[in-house]
Amino acid sequence: MRDIAGTVACIDGNTFMVSDASGDVESSPSTPVGLFAADTRFLSRWRLTVDGECMTALSVDDSQYFEVTFFAVPGRAVDYVEADVSAIRRRRIGPDLTESLTIFNYGEEDMTLDVRLEVEADFADIFEIKFDIEEKAGTYYTKVGKNELRLGYRRGTYHREVVVSASEPAQFDPGGLRFAVRLRPGQQWSTRLQAVMLALRPDGVDLRSALRAQRPDDSTLPTSMRDWVAAAPTLDTDSVGLQQVYHRSLVDLAALRFAPLSLGGASVPAAGLPWFMTLFGRDSLLTCLQTLPITPSLTPPTLRILASLQGARTDDVLEEDPGRILHELRYGESAAFEEQPHSPYYGTVDASPLFVVLLDEYERWSGDAALVLELEQEARAALTWIDRYADLTSTGYVWYQRRNRVTGLDNQCWKDSWDSISYADGRLPGFPRATCETQGYAYDAKIRAARLARTVWGDPAYAERLESEAAALYERFNRDFWLEDRGFYALALDHDGTAVDSLSSNIGHLLWSGIVPPERAPRVVEHLMGPALFSGWGVRTFADGQRRYNPLGYHNGTVWPFDNSFIAWGLRRYGFGNEAARIAEGILSAATYFEGRLPEAFGGFDRDTTKFPIRYPTAGSPQAWSSGATMLLLRTMLGINPHEDHLAVDPALPATFGRIALLDIPGRWGRRDAFARQRPTSADGSVS
Amino acid sequence: MSETSDFFERLAVAGQDPRFSKVRGSVRFDIRDGGRLEQWLLDIDHGQMRVIKSGGPATTVIKVSAQVADAMARGEVNGLAAITRGEVIVDGDLALALRIGRLFPRASGRSQPDDPDSGA
Numbered sequence: 113m114r115d116i117a118g119t120v121a122c123i124d125g126n127t128f129m130v131s132d133a134s135g136d137v138e139s140s141p142s143t144p145v146g147l148f149a150a151d152t153r154f155l156s157r158w159r160l161t162v163d164g165e166c167m168t169a170l171s172v173d174d175s176q177y178f179e180v181t182f183f184a185v186p187g188r189a190v191d192y193v194e195a196d197v198s199a200i201r202r203r204r205i206g207p208d209l210t211e212s213l214t215i216f217n218y219g220e221e222d223m224t225l226d227v228r229l230e231v232e233a234d235f236a237d238i239f240e241i242k243f244d245i246e247e248k249a250g251t252y253y254t255k256v257g258k259n260e261l262r263l264g265y266r267r268g269t270y271h272r273e274v275v276v277s278a279s280e281p282a283q284f285d286p287g288g289l290r291f292a293v294r295l296r297p298g299q300q301w302s303t304r305l306q307a308v309m310l311a312l313r314p315d316g317v318d319l320r321s322a323l324r325a326q327r328p329d330d331s332t333l334p335t336s337m338r339d340w341v342a343a344a345p346t347l348d349t350d351s352v353g354l355q356q357v358y359h360r361s362l363v364d365l366a367a368l369r370f371a372p373l374s375l376g377g378a379s380v381p382a383a384g385l386p387w388f389m390t391l392f393g394r395d396s397l398l399t400c401l402q403t404l405p406i407t408p409s410l411t412p413p414t415l416r417i418l419a420s421l422q423g424a425r426t427d428d429v430l431e432e433d434p435g436r437i438l439h440e441l442r443y444g445e446s447a448a449f450e451e452q453p454h455s456p457y458y459g460t461v462d463a464s465p466l467f468v469v470l471l472d473e474y475e476r477w478s479g480d481a482a483l484v485l486e487l488e489q490e491a492r493a494a495l496t497w498i499d500r501y502a503d504l505t506s507t508g509y510v511w512y513q514r515r516n517r518v519t520g521l522d523n524q525c526w527k528d529s530w531d532s533i534s535y536a537d538g539r540l541p542g543f544p545r546a547t548c549e550t551q552g553y554a555y556d557a558k559i560r561a562a563r564l565a566r567t568v569w570g571d572p573a574y575a576e577r578l579e580s581e582a583a584a585l586y587e588r589f590n591r592d593f594w595l596e597d598r599g600f601y602a603l604a605l606d607h608d609g610t611a612v613d614s615l616s617s618n619i620g621h622l623l624w625s626g627i628v629p630p631e632r633a634p635r636v637v638e639h640l641m642g643p644a645l646f647s648g649w650g651v652r653t654f655a656d657g658q659r660r661y662n663p664l665g666y667h668n669g670t671v672w673p674f675d676n677s678f679i680a681w682g683l684r685r686y687g688f689g690n691e692a693a694r695i696a697e698g699i700l701s702a703a704t705y706f707e708g709r710l711p712e713a714f715g716g717f718d719r720d721t722t723k724f725p726i727r728y729p730t731a732g733s734p735q736a737w738s739s740g741a742t743m744l745l746l747r748t749m750l751g752i753n754p755h756e757d758h759l760a761v762d763p764a765l766p767a768t769f770g771r772i773a774l775l776d777i778p779g780r781w782g783r784r785d786a787f788a789r790q791r792p793t794s795a796d797g798s799v800s
Numbered sequence: 801m802s803e804t805s806d807f808f809e810r811l812a813v814a815g816q817d818p819r820f821s822k823v824r825g826s827v828r829f830d831i832r833d834g835g836r837l838e839q840w841l842l843d844i845d846h847g848q849m850r851v852i853k854s855g856g857p858a859t860t861v862i863k864v865s866a867q868v869a870d871a872m873a874r875g876e877v878n879g880l881a882a883i884t885r886g887e888v889i890v891d892g893d894l895a896l897a898l899r900i901g902r903l904f905p906r907a908s909g910r911s912q913p914d915d916p917d918s919g920a
Contacts, residue, residue: 268885312886315889319886375895376895420899424902425902425905430878447880
């Protein structure tokens with residue numbers, strides 16, 4: 113996994129290691145390389161030398177997400193003419209790090225080699241790395257044993273430790289370990305290195321010990337991944353590119369599965385490498401929505417963990433309210449000492465409605481009414497939150513204004529960077545703000561909850577109330593957000609109700625939520641597919657021509673695959689199959705330039721100008737909702753939808769793909785296949 | 801009487817909480833004050849809650865110092881943060897422990913330093 117330029121990653125949920133191409137870690141305080149678990153860096157240096165020379169990798173095999181193999185020789189790439197000594201480092205991430213090191217002597221002489229591994233642990237919290245904070249409040253210790261090196265960090269009762277050991281005799285010192293290796297010509301030598309990561313309670317028990325017992329260890333990871341792939345539908349297509357993207361996305365979703373402490377070993381999607389390797393309300397909900405036809409097993413644990421951590425009280429630091437669904441959950445030092453508000457942080461306005469949307473969509477696919485009953489109380493609480501706590505101006509909308517003025521988020525919608533919400537002329541609106549797509553989610557949540565109230569909860573009166581509230585919101589929204597002269601919806605409302613008049617991708621989400629009257633949809637679609645928004649690869653977050661537009665602006669002009677997948681879903685909802693197909697073609701074609709892996713975002717440059725998608729410098733990769741985008745785009749191309757107890761198929765294929773078949777799609781119907789084939793004039797499909 | 805005892809006494813009187821209508825389980829608080837051990841046992845059965853000051857077996861055990869327990873009763877403790885930093889020790893069902901944590905008050909509108917840059 114090589115996405116931060118020149119780095120290689122090895123992942124198992126929220127445990128991961130990012131090294132350079134030779135397998136070494138030499139971290140600086142502000143770069144996210146090293147060995148991480150639970151938002152903490154347990155190894156900040158892990159550097160191999162042979163006779164004092166560092167290693168250069170000739171080749172790297174990272175085809176398994178949890179394992180990477182480096183074939184390396186001593187010396188800088190330009191130095192060697194003939195390598196007598198070579199090495200293989202096979203690294204595997206499970207609950208701990210294991211690395212098998214083998215040294216070969218292919219020379220003609222006997223050799224005595226000084227094999228050295230430099231080890232350091234800074235126990236940096238991921239936020240200290242992000243904000244480049246070097247001062248730590250606690251104290252470090254180093255314990256050199258005969259057979260191990262223990263590096264630790266304590267701050268009051270907070271205690272983290274890493275224990276490095278080897279299967280062959282080694283000499284340990286505070287800076288690492290060394291082996292004296294004697295090799296005759298043709299001989300090889302091996303050792304198995306291990307770094308055990310401990311999050312210790314005062315009684316010496318690891319915080320995660322109960323969880324570890326229920327998770328696959330490093331020996332069962334390959335089986336766990338094979339089972340994951342085998343359980344997913346099989347894609348049969350004439351497009352080699354699409355096949356590659358599908359497989360990569362499926363494997364990346366497996367890599368990002370992460371088991372929160374309080375979920376009894378079940379796993380949910382972590383949001384993305386390297387900064388977001390934890391539970392995010394919005395990301396996990398949208399990823400589940402994207403992947404329901406492919407990997408529905410992600411959804412019940414996601415809904416359950418978010419339900420179990422649903423806000424219960426009012427707290428201005430965490431921005432918690434009763435019923436609010438969390439934004440971000442962290443286990444690092446900054447969360448533990450409440451220097452960051454992530455235990456958990458609730459500063460999001462869309463996770464609560466999306467929680468209800470996912471619950472309904474999941475039931476439509478799975479028929480699992482039991483889960484809808486189990487989570488009835490939480491779903492009702494999320495809906496109550498929308499009306500009681502989110503309507504900050506009593507105008508009937510979902511608004512946000514941060515209450516944590518130090519570390520809270522300014523923008524609590526999916527575009528959560530500080531400058532993502534602006535007028536066309538560049539001015540930033542005041543607070544509170546109400547973004548358009550959130551109102552769509554709230555509308556959809558009410559409509560969907562009404563169905564659940566009627567069919568599962570047995571509460572028709574509640575259903576009617578929700579429907580009348582939804583109808584009122586629909587009226588209100590179409591009055592206050594619609595810019596008649598421009599033909600699109602305002603990005604947001606300013607604190608005083610003024611429409612924030614910029615053109616953005618957010619209007620595509622409104623189609624997905626169904627809050628757009630059919631007669632207005634063509635004008636919205638015209639904007640989405642017009643040159644200001646559509647780059648040829650996908651819909652830009654922010655339209656060319658707006659003052660703050662920048663093709664490399666994080667939320668101000670880049671193309672986000674996840675965003676596009678929901679826009680494509682919305683286009684299909686309103687009957688714009690060809691337009692949805694154009695988006696699917698653009699995004700999936702872009703993926704082939706990233707070895708099948710869709711990054712978090714890429715540049716918004718015009719496709720005709722650059723011919724290939726431009727990498728966004730700090731884009732996370734893999735990213736759960738980017739991998740999920742592949743799955744949702746497959747859904748929109750095939751036009752598969754649960755229809756009562758059947759799977760309906762209504763394909764709209766882009767011309768690039770001649771044939772797509774998705775076999776064994778799981779759902780309330782058991783398993784069904786969906787076929788789509790390009791016909792001279794239009795796509796044709798069937799279900800079997 | 802300590803703030804902790806006050807808190808549990810109030811729970812005992814309440815006897816039920818609709819937020820636990822689907823929860824079953826038992827949680828014991830082991831509160832240590834120097835050499836002294838105070839134990840409270842919560843039995844929850846679908847919203848009905850029995851709270852007694854005693855030991856006895858429980859599926860989940862929460863161990864804290866008397867000082868931390870009092871802070872919890874005053875609503876000053878973030879349970880998950882305290883668990884992560886080793887101040888509160890949970891054996892058994894962590895999810896249940898976190899749910900129980902919701903019974904504790906929260907000092908509403910906790911004070912926070914003003915952000916000098918905040919113009920809005």
